[in-house]
């Protein structure tokens with residue numbers, strides 16, 4: 028066991044603080060983008076409409092692969108919605124948005140500082156930096172932002188910036204305020220290579236679920252707007268003009284959710300292999316196991332919903348949101364209030 | 377594919393492939409009823425509903441202590457809540473995962489699943505062996521569509537083109553059915569399909585889940601588990617009497633126990649002495665064991681650690697707890713030794729403030745009992761109350777109350793070794809008694825007033841709590857789990873696609889080709905596949921890149 032490096036640990040906390048501060052500014056930039064770019068989008072739309080003598084079209088269906096059931100609310104409304112929508116459903120970069128650019132740049136900067144924080148924490152402790160709740164939170168927030176920025180390379184998901192950065196800030200603050208733990212060694216129960224495998228996949232899947240949660244919320248808002256427009260209501264969408272159609276959001280979050288679901292399946296499986304090693308049984312309905320199971324079943328239900336007539340669209344989005352709520356419960360309520368074998372929260376008693 | 381309600385439409389869907397859900401209300405008598413119930417149970421909506429129900433039903437198990445995990449806590453809860461505790465108990469809130477309602481949900485779910493998987497497996501078997509579906513009349517209606525034109529000077533011809541295209545598709549993993557043109561102006565065409573693995577994966581995934589469930593059941597039937605505390609120097613022999621607690625599976629027979637033995641030679645603990653925030657936190661527990669597979673076989677040295685079980689005699693032995701066992705000698709009023717040996721104490725906190733109970737039923741003339749604390753590093757606070765300051769035995773001390781009378785051990789009722797029922801005993805020592813409490817440092821002896829006996833604290837040992845498990849279903853559960861996972865990955869990420877091409881000879885000698893693609897299930901890469909096919913064919917026929925035509929919805933990824 029390597030000795031603890033306290034100085035490095037203090038540096039790590041400084042980096043975390045700086046990263047969180049940068050994220051706050053990035054969050055503000057994205058929020059500014061959200062508040063103002065609705066207007067830009069409106070202007071662009073009318074310009075475009077004039078030019079083409081056609082209402083601004085959002086391009087064709089996404090990939091055209093999925094033919095939505097005709098009874099679904101999407102197909103009825105999406106055409107109408109597209110009329111006043113600018114966001115491209117292929118999620119390619121189209122409009123120039125200065126504030127959003129600043130947001131992305133600051134997020135990258137924050138991520139670099141954050142990376143320094145995570146790495147120094149790991150080096151200071153001489154092990155992987157995910158051994159207690161403070162570390163899950165900080166490393167998890169790192170992954171959330173990283174996954175978001177990586178997706179940005181291929182898709183214009185900047186409309187998610189406010190949500191993602193907001194969540195990252197919440198996680199960093201929670202880590203520093205509620206879960207703060209000084210650098211230390213692992214208790215014997217956690218000294219296993221399974222910690223590296225099991226927890227890293229859990230945190231990664233949770234980061235993906237965080238993205239789809241944000242998209243699910245947007246999808247609900249967007250589909251309400253689409254329904255309103257379809258019913259002949261006035262479009263007061265603002266920012267939502269930059270957000271792709273509810274159907275596009277649903278398709279993309281489904282794709283991410285499938286990956287995250289496989290990740291979660293692996294988390295549960297590796298967890299039970301580890302449980303067998305540590306406690307002699309691979310499944311024992313410990314509170315943590317119960318909630319991991321609940322999460323798994325809810326997302327399995329989500330996948331089934333997507334294949335069931337009348338359960339796509341809004342209902343599927345709700346299931347994805349409920350699943351994420353369970354992820355949060357599993358991390359906070361279960362760790363803090365339910366005593367079980369998983370008492371690795373590392374919280375000072 | 378009656379259950380795939382959300383598939384992209386197959387160009388012509390035979391009538392009988394309508395969704396199962398829209399079954400009319402039964403007017404068919406009993407058999408009809410059964411049939412109707414079965415169709416309902418195996419519908420996708422029911423599966424969805426049962427899944428959600430299962431998620432909800434699992435939650436109470438985390439809100440209430442569960443009997444199989446912590447029976448003592450449940451008993452305590454029932455004592456503390458005499459009003460609604462019994463109602464919760466009636467509702468099986470303390471046995472959620474073996475409760476009637478939880479079992480009903482998952483059994484229904486699995487019946488539904490089997491009812492779902494079998495017809496699908498048959499359908500898939502047939503699809504696997506039959507040819508790709510016939511070429512639709514109007515390919516341009518498919519989600520991805522395109523055309524290619526081979527100039528006259530190539531002299532290709534529809535017949536030859538279709539053969540070459542078939543070769544290209546085969547290389548891309550398609551199953552290809554070549555359909556030569558007929559006499560009556562019917563054009564040559566190709567029907568192709570790929571991604572059968574998707575559906576196979578789905579079937580493997582779902583049937584693998586059944587396998588996991590069965591494996592768990594096998595473990596519950598034929599496995600067993602037991603607990604044993606072992607003090608340094610003691611030996612455990614794997615027989616029923618060797619266990620402190622034994623939980624056999626429903627069909628377990630004790631004759632299956634292999635009589636191996638485990639001796640605890642030494643138990644080492646290391647604490648964190650350098651990081652201020654975690655000072656005194658345990659860093660390492662290591663038990664040194666001597667094991668023998670059977671009484672006659674040779675001894676083996678093994679180390680047991682947390683996270684690192686020892687396998688012996690078909691069982692796995694786990695280190696799940698540890699504590700101190702003060703060695704004491706109790707003498708009766710007659711001066712004879714009534715008890716001598718280590719007493720395992722129960723740690724209550726991270727500095728091993730431990731409770732212990734000493735029973736000396738052999739003490740004469742009256743039986744003796746002691747209840748109290750063991751403190752590994754005893755320190756006195758300002759008001760003179762002793763507490764432990766550290767988990768290491770820096771200043772071991774016993775703080776005891778003593779009792780005289782009938783301990784009630786001969787009645788045959790099972791007794792908890794960590795508890796003493798003092799209601800019928802006479803207390804001799806205690807903080808509020810004239811004699812005061814007993815405080816013993818290592819090596820000291822205390823004599824009870826009125827010649828009722830004595831107790832000495834002779835030394836200190838450590839003990840380990842061992843869990844011993846045998847689960848024959850475990851390997852199977854892992855196997856089926858991995859099988860399921862592989863199926864899941866295939867079913868989510870292998871795209872299933874149908875592709876048709878039609879070939880025609882133009883009067884001016886050009887060869888005209890049109891193609892259309894259709895996805896079955898979620899598929900974001902269909903348009904890209906269309907482009908890839910297009911360029912592969914263009915390459916074969918030496919066409920320019922700009923000959924490309926748009927697909928009907930050519931955007932996408």
Ligand code: HEM
Nearest residue numbers: 327330334379418419420423485488489492578867868897
């Ligand atoms: C223990 C209960 C079940 C679990 C955990 C479960 C889980 C899953 C999962 C994770 C998927 C996603 C894989 C995929 O999309 O191909 C899936 C798909 C599917 N499940 Fe289940 N399932 C269960 C029961 C059932 C039952 C009872 C049925 C039949 C009514 C069923 C029918 C299907 C079908 C048709 C799909 C394919 C959906 C599609 O093509 O997108 N499942 N299931």
